[in-house]
Each structure stands twice: as C-alpha cells, then as structure tokens.
Amino acid sequence: MADGTKYTAKPGDHVNVSEAHAQTIQKSWYGKSGVMSGGQRLSFGTRKGRYCEPCRRLWNAWNDTCPRCGGETIDENEVSG
Ligand SMILES: [Zn+2]
Structure with missing residues (x-):
C-alpha cells in the first residue's frame, strides 16, 4: 500500500482489508494492472x-x-462423494 501498510496472508486465512484500502486498491492497483478484468480473481493463498450437506451448497x-438452514457446515475437503 502507498502508506506503507502491508498485508500478510497465510494459506487458509482470509485477509481483512480496510474499506479505505479496498477503495484504493480498486482505484489504482486493479485498474492499472487490469488483474481484475478478464474474469480473474484476486486470491490470497488457499481458501477453503x-x-x-442438507442444502448441498458450498x-x-x-x-x-x-x-440458509442454520445447520453446521463441514470443511470442503471433508465432503465425500
Ligand atoms: Zn443448509
């Protein structure tokens, strides 16, 4: 970030980006590099x-x-079949 803030992400964690920074990213970084165009998505490591199961929905x-149903969800990797 321009103000020196650095974000670190470990695989499996999601990154908290402040709203101001998110806007900065959208205005400068994304737009300039064009990484958000063409269907590409920003990815921070592995996101599970x-x-x-009842809803069969991820x-x-x-x-x-x-x-939707309030039931307990399971890890994507634990889904069998
Ligand atoms: Zn459900």
Whole structure:
C-alpha cells in the first residue's frame, strides 16, 4: 500500500482489508494492472469453503453454520462423494 501498510496472508486465512484500502486498491492497483478484468480473481493463498450437506451448497470459508438452514457446515475437503 502507498502508506506503507502491508498485508500478510497465510494459506487458509482470509485477509481483512480496510474499506479505505479496498477503495484504493480498486482505484489504482486493479485498474492499472487490469488483474481484475478478464474474469480473474484476486486470491490470497488457499481458501477453503464450507459445505452444507442438507442444502448441498458450498458457502464461504467463514460460514461455520449454513446461512440458509442454520445447520453446521463441514470443511470442503471433508465432503465425500
Ligand atoms: Zn443448509
């Protein structure tokens, strides 16, 4: 970041980016490099999802419970079949 702030990300963690920084990124970095165009997505290492078996639906990594049915989700990697 221009103000010297650095973000570090370990695989599996999600990064907290402040709203101001997010806007800065969108205005300068993304737009200039064009990495957000062409269907590419910014990725911080490995991001695992959470799976709800009753709903058969994959949620975000931070959804420990299913937003739809409220049931407990399981690690994406633990999904069998
Ligand atoms: Zn569910």
